[in-house]
Amino acid sequence: MKAALILFPAMLGLASWPGPVERCDDEPGTAPAERDPPAPRRAPVSVRAVHAGELCVTSGGLERTTRGRVRVDGPKMRGVAPASSGDVGELRFLYRGATKQVAPLASGQVRRQVALKLRAQDGCNLVYVTWRIEPKPGIEVLIKRNQGRRMHSECGTRGYRKVSPRRAATAPALRPGSEHTLRAEIKGQDLAVWADGVAVWEGDLGPEARALSGPVGMRSDNVALELELFADPAKRTSSLAHVAGRCSSAGDGD
Numbered sequence: 001m002k003a004a005l006i007l008f009p010a011m012l013g014l015a016s017w018p019g020p021v022e023r024c025d026d027e028p029g030t031a032p033a034e035r036d037p038p039a040p041r042r043a044p045v046s047v048r049a050v051h052a053g054e055l056c057v058t059s060g061g062l063e064r065t066t067r068g069r070v071r072v073d074g075p076k077m078r079g080v081a082p083a084s085s086g087d088v089g090e091l092r093f094l095y096r097g098a099t100k101q102v103a104p105l106a107s108g109q110v111r112r113q114v115a116l117k118l119r120a121q122d123g124c125n126l127v128y129v130t131w132r133i134e135p136k137p138g139i140e141v142l143i144k145r146n147q148g149r150r151m152h153s154e155c156g157t158r159g160y161r162k163v164s165p166r167r168a169a170t171a172p173a174l175r176p177g178s179e180h181t182l183r184a185e186i187k188g189q190d191l192a193v194w195a196d197g198v199a200v201w202e203g204d205l206g207p208e209a210r211a212l213s214g215p216v217g218m219r220s221d222n223v224a225l226e227l228e229l230f231a232d233p234a235k236r237t238s239s240l241a242h243v244a245g246r247c248s249s250a251g252d253g254d
Contacts (some may be wrong), residue, residue, distance in 0.1 A: 035039050045088045045185060047230040049215075050081040055229070058123075065226050069094075072225040075103035078218030084231035086119035089129075089216035090183040093227035097176035102222050106157050111135065114225060115138050117217030118191075125212055127185040127205065129193055131171060133223065139171050139193055139201045147211035163191075165203040169196040 052062065052070050060077035062070040069092075093114065105108045115130040124146035132138055146159035172195060174180060183194040189209045193201035216231040 007162075026186075027186060045126060045232050047088060047090050047232050050084065050229040050231050054081060054083070056080050057083055061221075067226065069226045071229045072220050072223070073105050075099045075101045075222050077220045078217070079219070080120050080215050081229055082215050084216045084233055086212070086214045086216055087186045088184070088232040089116045089118055089218075089254065090181060090219055090230040091116055091227055092179075092181050092230065093225045094179050095174045095176060096224035096226065099222050099224050105221065110222065112222045114182070114220045114223055114227075115218065117184060118184060118186055118220065119209065119212035119214050120217045121212050121214035122150040123152045124149040124159060126185070126214060126217075127191070127194075127209060127212065129182065129191070129201075131174070131180075131182050131195065133174050137171070137173065139168070141165070141191060141193070141201060141203065141205075143205060143209060145212075148203065163203055163205055165201050167199075167202045169198065169200045170197075171200045 006179055049068075054062055055062070055070070056083075057077070057079040059075045060072065062072060062077065062079070065071050091114065096116075097228070098112060102110060112133040113130050114133075115128050118127040118129065120126040124144060126144055128140075128142045128144065130140045130142070139148045141163040143163060144159050145161065146155040146157075149155040149159075172180065181194070181196055185192050186205065186209065189205045189207060191201070191205050191209075192199065193204055218227070218229050
């Protein structure tokens with residue numbers, strides 16, 4: 001990796017962070033069919049910026065930028081904001097194009113994408129909201145559920161389920177040099193997703209989503225970015241207390 005791993009001990013904005021989450025891995029599947037635009041929803045939950053020192057990076061590396069964001073130059077990045085609520089997350093990012101290095105997913109497929117993690121209980125149990133660039137662009141939602149397993153070495157790429165939307169719309173195209181926002185909110189087991197302020201996905205995650213409890217996070221695959229993660233700190237999750245202080249060693253491979 002060219003970028004240095006940023007793991008700052010200082011807590012800079014939200015409450016103190018209890019620790020990291022185990023590394024998640026990659027999912028199979030294709031983008032969902034586009035349908036009618038989602039209907040208007042409730043007022044969005046207020047979010048605050050997660051500073052670099054508050055991030056637990058479990059794979060890849062980040063560098064600070066002069067704009068207060070973090071830069072991703074490597075082919076894989078995984079991280080979480082341990083003291084956040086796992087129900088609301090927002091990524092604001094500058095898409096800089098494909099990375100020089102390319103890393104396939106564990107399944108062997110090569111994809112370019114950026115994603116939010118929601119209710120990231122651990123590397124085997126969480127919700128992904130993915131903005132895919134290649135091979136097939138669009139918004140895709142997946143649940144990874146492996147009861148009784150936590151580490152990637154235990155679950156690998158098993159347990160993924162692609163969620164079909166109740167309503168969906170076309171997300172904007174991502175072009176090098178363009179600014180974008182990806183936001184997602186869960187209420188109960190209902191999920192809503194916005195891309196650049198436009199509702200693009202709405203659906204029911206199913207009852208298994210209610211059993212998940214964990215923070216917000218982010219991931220990228222084969223894309224160069226400058227980004228900032230926003231989260232709701234009002235309801236702090238506690239699923240990471242058992243690995244407090246061991247952020248850099250929480251993951252076990254990708």
